[in-house]
Amino acid sequence: MSKRTLDAFFKPPPKRTKPDNTSTTNEENNPSPPQSPDNHPTYPHSIAKLPTHLEKALSEAIETSNREGKIMNNQPDLDCVYFQPFLPRRTANELFRVLRAELPFYRVVYFAKRGGVDVEIKTPRFTTVFGVDEECFFACDDDDAGDGNGNVNADATPAAADINSNSQYRTSPLTLRKSPTTTTTSSTLPKYTYPPRPIPSILQSLKKAVESATKETYNFVLVNYYATGEDSIAFHSDDERFLGFQPSIASLSLGAEREFLLKHKPAPATTTMTGSADGGGGSGGAGGTTIKLPLSSGDMILMRGTTQANWLHSIPKRKGRGLAGVGGRINITFRRAVIPAGTDNYYHYNVGSGGGLGVG
Numbered sequence: 245m246s247k248r249t250l251d252a253f254f255k256p257p258p259k260r261t262k263p264d265n266t267s268t269t270n271e272e273n274n275p276s277p278p279q280s281p282d283n284h285p286t287y288p289h290s291i292a293k294l295p296t297h298l299e300k301a302l303s304e305a306i307e308t309s310n311r312e313g314k315i316m317n318n319q320p321d322l323d324c325v326y327f328q329p330f331l332p333r334r335t336a337n338e339l340f341r342v343l344r345a346e347l348p349f350y351r352v353v354y355f356a357k358r359g360g361v362d363v364e365i366k367t368p369r370f371t372t373v374f375g376v377d378e379e380c381f382f383a384c385d386d387d388d389a390g391d392g393n394g395n396v397n398a399d400a401t402p403a404a405a406d407i408n409s410n411s412q413y414r415t416s417p418l419t420l421r422k423s424p425t426t427t428t429t430s431s432t433l434p435k436y437t438y439p440p441r442p443i444p445s446i447l448q449s450l451k452k453a454v455e456s457a458t459k460e461t462y463n464f465v466l467v468n469y470y471a472t473g474e475d476s477i478a479f480h481s482d483d484e485r486f487l488g489f490q491p492s493i494a495s496l497s498l499g500a501e502r503e504f505l506l507k508h509k510p511a512p513a514t515t516t517m518t519g520s521a522d523g524g525g526g527s528g529g530a531g532g533t534t535i536k537l538p539l540s541s542g543d544m545i546l547m548r549g550t551t552q553a554n555w556l557h558s559i560p561k562r563k564g565r566g567l568a569g570v571g572g573r574i575n576i577t578f579r580r581a582v583i584p585a586g587t588d589n590y591y592h593y594n595v596g597s598g599g600g601l602g603v604g
């Protein structure tokens with residue numbers, strides 16, 4: 245399969261830049277041989293594994309980083325934890341470059357009803373998503389071996405719902421399975437409009453680290469790529485019913501600093517948000533406090549409890565400083581969808597038809 249990543253759409257292609265810190269380790273000078281990449285029928289191209297030295301840096305960073313975070317609950321209904329930083333700048337910046345080069349990103353265009361009329365919405369940033377809701381998980385025949393109870397091995401539990409760390413030993417492809425814990429009685433798989441994609445190995449260590457720091461488990465990884473200061477996400481909240489009651493969403497920043505805004509929702513009668521963050525609803529804000537967090541590379545914010553039900557958040561366009569100085573930013577949100585409607589929603593808005601790389 246030919247590999248078409250975002251890099252193909254930016255001229256000149258990004259240089260293999262040296263890490264920010266000019267001193268290089270032996271492992272960076274003599275990196276270990278690359279492991280075989282992840283392939284899956286739902287991926288548009290293979291996705292490399294995380295380089296070993298970065299994998300190591302990530303686990304070291306996790307042990308030494310500020311894992312406690314700062315609790316932000318001094319406003320009505322606000323319940324956030326600000327990890328500043330969660331990852332050291334150097335590790336975060338290298339992760340940014342690797343993910344930008346490896347993940348398949350999309351510029352999704354979709355239609356939404358506005359005043360009874362179908363309006364075309366162009367998502368103002370690149371997006372991609374991996375994962376599946378609680379009703380299913382990914383496993384392969386190898387995972388089933390040796391367990392007469394039909395349980396998959398420890399790394400491929402339904403909670404993991406992803407490519408596990410033993411993926412280099414796998415001989416059969418990952419397939420979607422019905423979760424044994426699902427509340428529905430039917431043993432048939434849900435009819436998804438978009439085929440769910442397993443979370444690739446390249447995101448696994450990060451997911452585990454975020455789960456450990458936030459004491460939550462996630463089955464979705466949504467990635468936003470803001471290529472320039474013109475890319476943005478409008479005020480919205482992630483309060484869809486498919487996320488369950490009081491969802492916890494961890495949001496990690498990599499690359500250029502961007503301002504993250506939080507403001508309390510207006511009275512319900514004036515709230516008009518539906519569908520996605522980019523559909524033009526939810527101007528929000530009844531004149532209350534707007535919290536501004538300058539999210540730097542490696543910072544993470546956990547939004548939990550009553551936050552999503554009551555607060556809106558956004559990344560506004562960054563103007564006035566010239567785009568050249570702004571640089572790209574990747575944001576990774578870790579979430580948990582409980583029902584198939586969540587899976588369909590996330591693929592609809594973040595992958596779409598799966599085409600149109602660079603469109604928009």
Ligand SMILES: O=C(O)CCC(=O)C(=O)O
Nearest residue numbers: 468477495504559575577
């Ligand atoms: O980029 C960010 O920090 C925010 C992303 C976000 O709000 C979302 O994906 O729902």
